[in-house]
Amino acid sequence: MEYSKLLSKFAFIFLIFIVITSGYLKGILSCQMQSFLENINGGKHVLGIIMVFVFIMLEGGWSFNEEENDMADNDWSSGNVIDSLIIGTFIYILFVISSKSRLIFNVVFYVIMFILYLMNTQRSYYHVREIIKDETNEEILLAEKWILVIGIIVLICGFIDYVIYQQKNYKSKFSWFLFLYGVDSCNKLNK
Numbered sequence: 001m002e003y004s005k006l007l008s009k010f011a012f013i014f015l016i017f018i019v020i021t022s023g024y025l026k027g028i029l030s031c032q033m034q035s036f037l038e039n040i041n042g043g044k045h046v047l048g049i050i051m052v053f054v055f056i057m058l059e060g061g062w063s064f065n066e067e068e069n070d071m072a073d074n075d076w077s078s079g080n081v082i083d084s085l086i087i088g089t090f091i092y093i094l095f096v097i098s099s100k101s102r103l104i105f106n107v108v109f110y111v112i113m114f115i116l117y118l119m120n121t122q123r124s125y126y127h128v129r130e131i132i133k134d135e136t137n138e139e140i141l142l143a144e145k146w147i148l149v150i151g152i153i154v155l156i157c158g159f160i161d162y163v164i165y166q167q168k169n170y171k172s173k174f175s176w177f178l179f180l181y182g183v184d185s186c187n188k189l190n191k
Contacts, residue, residue: 007120007144009062013091013113041182048095053088062087096180097159105158112151119144 036043056062061079063069064087069080098109123140126132132140167174 005066007116007141007148008124010113010116010120010148013094044182045092045096049085049089049092052092052095053085056084056088056091057081094155096182098155100179101155101158101162102165105154105161109151109154109158112147112154116144116147116151119147 037047057076057079059079060074060076061069061081061084063080063083065083072078074080098106101109119140123132123137123144127134127137163179166179
């Protein structure tokens with residue numbers, strides 16, 4: 001897969017993360033559905049995976065086999081649903097990992113992802129319209145790769161920092177399951 005397509009997908013992940021974290025639509029759901037989503041973390045995770053999958057499918061679906069994928073145009077109704085669901089699950093796991101950081105790491109990670117999204121989208125806009133030369137396009141792509149690497153480093157450092165922080169706070173009450181799966185309230189482990 002060429003780097004510009006891969007970077008475009010990472011930039012797209014930023015949009016997915018923003019929608020997942022916004023949570024403003026909960027109020028329009030039925031009371032039973034709201035209660036289910038508030039009290040059953042598994043339901044939240046399943047819904048999160050489905051949301052990521054839907055976003056990927058709205059873009060035409062993603063595939064592990066680019067040759068096969070390029071054989072025909074894809075849209076929301078003709079993309080590779082199996083690969084898209086697997087990739088969507090992986091992206092959701094990445095989202096969960098990104099949510100397991102203290103505030104500063106989270107903010108820095110999201111700012112980096114936003115910068116990557118802006119750069120990639122604007123570069124693509126200019127490149128398709130031949131406003132920038134191929135050489136400039138390659139230089140910007142290289143910068144985007146470094147920004148992605150920095151984002152991954154921030155993500156990993158933030159995750160490790162938060163694990164250490166939680167283990168210090170909860171000592172013997174620390175649970176990897178609750179840490180990764182989520183709890184109904186942030187103070188549940190203290191009870």
